Amino acid sequence: MDDQTKDQISNEIANQDVVLFMKGTPVFPQCGFSAAVVGVLSHLGVKFRGVNVLEDDAIREGIKEFTNWPTIPQLYVKGEFIGGCDIIREMYETGELIELLNTRGIDVNPQPVNG
Amino acid sequence: MAMEAQEIERLIKEALPGATVTITDLRGDGDHYACHVMAKEFRGKTRIQQHQIVYEALGGRMGGELHALALQTTPADED
Numbered sequence: 001m002d003d004q005t006k007d008q009i010s011n012e013i014a015n016q017d018v019v020l021f022m023k024g025t026p027v028f029p030q031c032g033f034s035a036a037v038v039g040v041l042s043h044l045g046v047k048f049r050g051v052n053v054l055e056d057d058a059i060r061e062g063i064k065e066f067t068n069w070p071t072i073p074q075l076y077v078k079g080e081f082i083g084g085c086d087i088i089r090e091m092y093e094t095g096e097l098i099e100l101l102n103t104r105g106i107d108v109n110p111q112p113v114n115g
Numbered sequence: 116m117a118m119e120a121q122e123i124e125r126l127i128k129e130a131l132p133g134a135t136v137t138i139t140d141l142r143g144d145g146d147h148y149a150c151h152v153m154a155k156e157f158r159g160k161t162r163i164q165q166h167q168i169v170y171e172a173l174g175g176r177m178g179g180e181l182h183a184l185a186l187q188t189t190p191a192d193e194d
Contacts, residue, residue, distance in 0.1 A: 068167065070178035070179075082163075084166070087162050087163065087166065
């Protein structure tokens with residue numbers, strides 16, 4: 001990973017409270033795992049920035065090295081790596097995710113689940 | 116691109132002897148697995164660290180030939 005990519009990633013996670021490195025966009029995820037995390041964040045009514053790694057190969061490969069995590073999506077909260085799809089889903093189900101967001105001072109506004 | 120369930124189990128058990136590994140082939144296509152690993156090595160580790168241990172055991176295959184492995188880890192109790 002070159003310095004420019006590293007800086008770019010560092011800036012992304014420093015400049016926003018909740019950042020999701022994902023395939024596709026929050027409105028149009030292009031991978032089921034990314035869509036699942038977008039779904040969780042949307043249900044919780046959490047504002048987040050989606051970084052589409054499909055638009056930038058350097059970020060797509062760089063983020064794996066940066067986090068030491070082989071897959072995408074990757075969720076960062078206040079500069080800290082929280083997990084990928086499996087961990088986020090598990091933390092959501094156990095209530096740990098809401099707890100973590102609350103402790104970090106992130107606004108959570110759970111939305112009613114459709115159906 | 117696909118990988119046999121037995122091969123996944125072998126790699127994990129090689130790195131984590133004594134671990135309990137349960138693998139489900141979610142679609143029967145040899146490409147989408149759910150994997151539950153229970154190991155004493157996970158004790159005192161965060162979830163992220165537990166997953167990293169398993170990813171390490173899989174030696175770089177995760178995200179490559181192993182596209183879809185849903186992972187769940189549980190620390191094993193004292194023997």
